[in-house]
Amino acid sequence: MATADQMLQSMIANLAEKSGKTLPEWVKIARGSGKAKHGEIVKFLKETHELGHGYANLIAQEALKADGAAEPSGDALIDAQYAGKKAALRPLCDALIAAAKALGSDVEVAPKKTSVSLRRKKQFALIEAATATRIDLGLQLKGVAVAGRLEKYKSTMCSHLVRLETPAQLDAELKRWLRQAYEAAG
Secondary structure (H helix, E strand, O other): OOOHHHHHHHHHHHHHHHHOOOHHHHHHHHHOOOOOOHHHHHHHHHHHHOOOHHHHHHHHHHHHOOOOOOOOOHHHHHHHHOOHHHHHHHHHHHHHHHHHHOOOOOOEEEEOOOOEEEEOOOEEEEEEEOOOOOEEEEEOOOOOOOEOOEEEOOOOOOOEEEEEOOHHHOOHHHHHHHHHHHHHOO
16 A cells, blocks of 8 residues: 555656646646635636646645745644643643544554544544633444544544543543544554
8 A cells, every 4th residue: 555655646647648738837837827725726726737636636736835845743733722821722632632542552643733633544533722721522433323422523533522621531441432532443
C-alpha cells in the first residue's frame, strides 16, 4: 500500500502528464487568477481549465501556501488548537492521546487544523476543542445505543460524542468505550 507522500508524488506526476503543465506552472496560473480563496481557485481551475476536482484542490492548496513556508504539523497543530482561551484544555487533550496510545503500538495520532484524529487501520476517535471549557470526543461505536454520556455525534465521522471538561472525566467507562472503538478499527 502506498504512503500518503507516495500518492501525492504520483498525483503530481500525473498532473503534468495529463495536463501538459507542471504543478509550479499551475500554481502560477492559480495565483495569477486574482482568486484569493481556496474554493474560488478550485472553481476557476475546474471551469476555466477543465481540471478534475482532485487536481484543482491540490493546485489551490499549493497556490495558497506562502512561498517557502512549511505547513504546520504534529505538535504545532495541537499547540495552535490549545492556545489562548483553550489552553486550560491541553492537559485533557494530552490525557486522551495518552489513553489512546496505551491501547496499542499501532495507534496513529493525526493532528489537523481543528482536531486530532486517532486512527488504527481507520479512524476510531476524534478530539476537538469545542469551546474554551470543553473537548468533544467523537467515537466510532457502531451498534452501541446512545444513552447517558454517549450522545449522537453531529456528523458521520464518528457515531457517538462524549463531552469532557476535566481529566477526571477520562474514567474507566470512557476508557472502555475508547478501547471498543479502537478494537473495531483494527
